[in-house]
Amino acid sequence: MKRTELNTELYEKVFFIREAEEKIRAYYPENGMKTPVHLSIGAEAIAAGVCQALSARDRIFGTYRSHGIYLARTGECDRFFAELYGKASGMAQGKTGSMHLSAVDEGFMGSSAIVSAIIPVALGAAFANRHKASDGVAVVFFGDGAVEEGVFWESVNAASLMRLPVLFVCEDNGLAIHARPEARQGFDSISGVVSQFRCNVFSEKSTDPETVYSLAAEAVAAIKNTRKPAFLQLKYCRYIGHVGIDEDPGEDQKSRAEYADWQKRDPVKVQREKLAALGVSEESICAIENVLREKVETGIIAAKNAPFAEKRTVIDDVYA
Numbered sequence: 001m002k003r004t005e006l007n008t009e010l011y012e013k014v015f016f017i018r019e020a021e022e023k024i025r026a027y028y029p030e031n032g033m034k035t036p037v038h039l040s041i042g043a044e045a046i047a048a049g050v051c052q053a054l055s056a057r058d059r060i061f062g063t064y065r066s067h068g069i070y071l072a073r074t075g076e077c078d079r080f081f082a083e084l085y086g087k088a089s090g091m092a093q094g095k096t097g098s099m100h101l102s103a104v105d106e107g108f109m110g111s112s113a114i115v116s117a118i119i120p121v122a123l124g125a126a127f128a129n130r131h132k133a134s135d136g137v138a139v140v141f142f143g144d145g146a147v148e149e150g151v152f153w154e155s156v157n158a159a160s161l162m163r164l165p166v167l168f169v170c171e172d173n174g175l176a177i178h179a180r181p182e183a184r185q186g187f188d189s190i191s192g193v194v195s196q197f198r199c200n201v202f203s204e205k206s207t208d209p210e211t212v213y214s215l216a217a218e219a220v221a222a223i224k225n226t227r228k229p230a231f232l233q234l235k236y237c238r239y240i241g242h243v244g245i246d247e248d249p250g251e252d253q254k255s256r257a258e259y260a261d262w263q264k265r266d267p268v269k270v271q272r273e274k275l276a277a278l279g280v281s282e283e284s285i286c287a288i289e290n291v292l293r294e295k296v297e298t299g300i301i302a303a304k305n306a307p308f309a310e311k312r313t314v315i316d317d318v319y320a
Contacts, residue, residue, distance in 0.1 A: 004278045006052070008288070010209040011271045013048035015289055017068045018268050019296045020077055024067075024084070025245040027300060033084045035097030038065040042239040045267035046171050047072040049212025050139065050232075053220055054107075057136035059129075061122040062111035064099035065171075069141055074106045077296055081303035088309035089302075093316075095309075116142060116149035119168070123155050126166035126229075137220055139167045145176025147190055159229040160197040167219055168194075168231045173238040178248065191233045200230040207236065207265040210274065237262035 021039045028037065040047065047068030054060070054073075062069045070080060083090030084098055091102060102110040109125065112118040122140035129136045146152055147170065159166050176184055187193050195201040200222040204215050212234060219230040237259065241248045248254065275285055 004275075004280065006213070007210055007271065007274055007278060008280065010048050010052055010213060011268075011275055011285075012288060012292065013052065013072045014044040014209055014268050014271050016075070016077075016292050016296070017044045017047060017071045019289075019292055020071055020080070020299075021067055023296050023300055025240075028245045032304060033098075034086045035084055035099070036064075036243050037067075037084070037098045037245065038243050039240045039245065040065050040068040040238070042262065042266070043171060043173070043236040044068055045207050045209040045212045045270075046169070046234050046236060047141075048267075049209045049214075050141075050169055050216040052209075052213045053216035054139060055136070056107060057134065058107060058220075059122075059125045059136060059138050060108045061118045061125070061138070061140040062101070062108070063115070063118060063142055063146070064111060064113040065143070066101050066111040066141070067098070069111075070101045070103060070108055073108045074103045077299040078302055079103075081299045082306050085303040085306070086308065087303055087306035088313075089306045093309040093313060095314075095317075116146035116152050118142070119146070119152055119155045122166055123159055123164060126159065126164035127162070129165050130162075135165075135224060137165045137167055137223055139169060141169045141171060143176070144170055144172040144174065144181070144190065145179075145184075146170075148176065148184060156194060156197055156199060156229070156231070160199045163198075163227045164229055165223050165227075166229045167216075167223060168229065169216075170231065170233045172233055172235050174235070175238065175242070175254075177242045191231065194231045194233075198228055200226060200228055201233075202230065203233040203235075205235040207262070207267045207270055208274075209267055209271050236267075239263070 021041050024037055051072040060073060079091040083094060086094035099113040100111055102108055119140050122138045126138035174181060191201050191203045202215050202219050219232050223230050
C-alpha cells in the first residue's frame with residue numbers, strides 16, 4: 001500500500017471515531033441513549049493504528065472503552081448508534097449498550113465492563129489459533145489500570161510460558177479512573193516489568209496514527225517470527241472524564257497545562273496535517289470529512305427513529 005493511501009485510510013479512521021464520539025457528546029443530554037458511555041476522544045491513534053495493522057483473521061477483544069475499536073474495525077455506525085439508543089437494529093438489539101460492543105463477523109469478538117476480565121478470554125482465542133495452526137493473532141485492548149489486576153499478570157505469564165500468539169495492547173493514559181500511577185503502582189515501568197517475561201515488548205508515546213500502525217505491525221510480525229506474545233504500551237491523553245461526556249473535574253487528575261500539551265499533538269490534527277504534507281489537497285480532505293460527517297449524522301437519525309425490540313425478545317439469546 002502506498003504511503004498516501006495508508007495515511008488516507010488512517011485519517012478516515014481517526015476522523016470517523018472523533019466525529020462519532022463528538023456526536024455522542026452533543027446528543028447524550030437528550031437522554032435517548034440509555035447507557036453509560038466511556039469516550040476515547042484523544043486516543044484515536046491507538047484504535048486506528050492497531051486495527052489498520054491487523055488482518056481479517058485476527059480476533060479483537062476490548063474493554064468498556066471500545067467505541068474507537070469498533071468503529072475502526074467495522075467502518076460502520078448504524079448498528080453502533082442503534083445499540084447506544086437501545087434499538088432493535090443495534091448489534092445486540094439494544095441489550096448491551098456501549099460497554100459490551102461486538103462485531104463477530106468482522107473479528108471484534110466482544111468487550112467487557114469488568115476491568116481486565118477480557119484478557120484471559122483473548123488468551124483462549126490465542127490458544128485456539130495455536131491448536132489449529134492458524135496464523136491469526138488475538139489482540140486485547142485494556143487500560144493501564146488493568147495491570148493492577150492479578151489476572152493480567154497471570155495472563156502474561158501463561159501467554160509467555162505457552163508461547164501464545166496474543167498481542168496485549170495497553171492504552172496508557174496514566175489514570176485508573178482518577179488515580180495516577182505513583183499512587184497505585186509499586187514499580188516504575190509497566191513495560192520494564194513485562195520485559196522480564198518471554199514476551200516481545202514495545203512502547204510508544206506518539207499520537208501519530210502512522211507511528212502506532214508501524215509499531216503494531218512490527219509487534220504482530222514479532223509474534224509470528226519469534227512464536228512469543230507481544231506487549232504494546234501506548235501513551236495517550238483522555239480528554240473527557242472516565243465516564244460520561246464531561247471533562248475530568250479539577251487538576252487532581254491532569255492539569256490544564258498537561259491537557260494543552262497533549263492537544264497540540266492531537267491525533268486527528270496530526271494526521272490531517274500529514275495528509276496535507278503528502279500532497280493531498282484541502283478540497284480532498286474536506287470531501288473525506290463531509291462524507292464521514294454525513295455518515296455519522298445519518299446513523300444518529302436512523303437510530304433515533306428505529307423501533308425498540310419487541311418485549312418477547314428480552315429472553316432471546318439468553319442461556320441457562
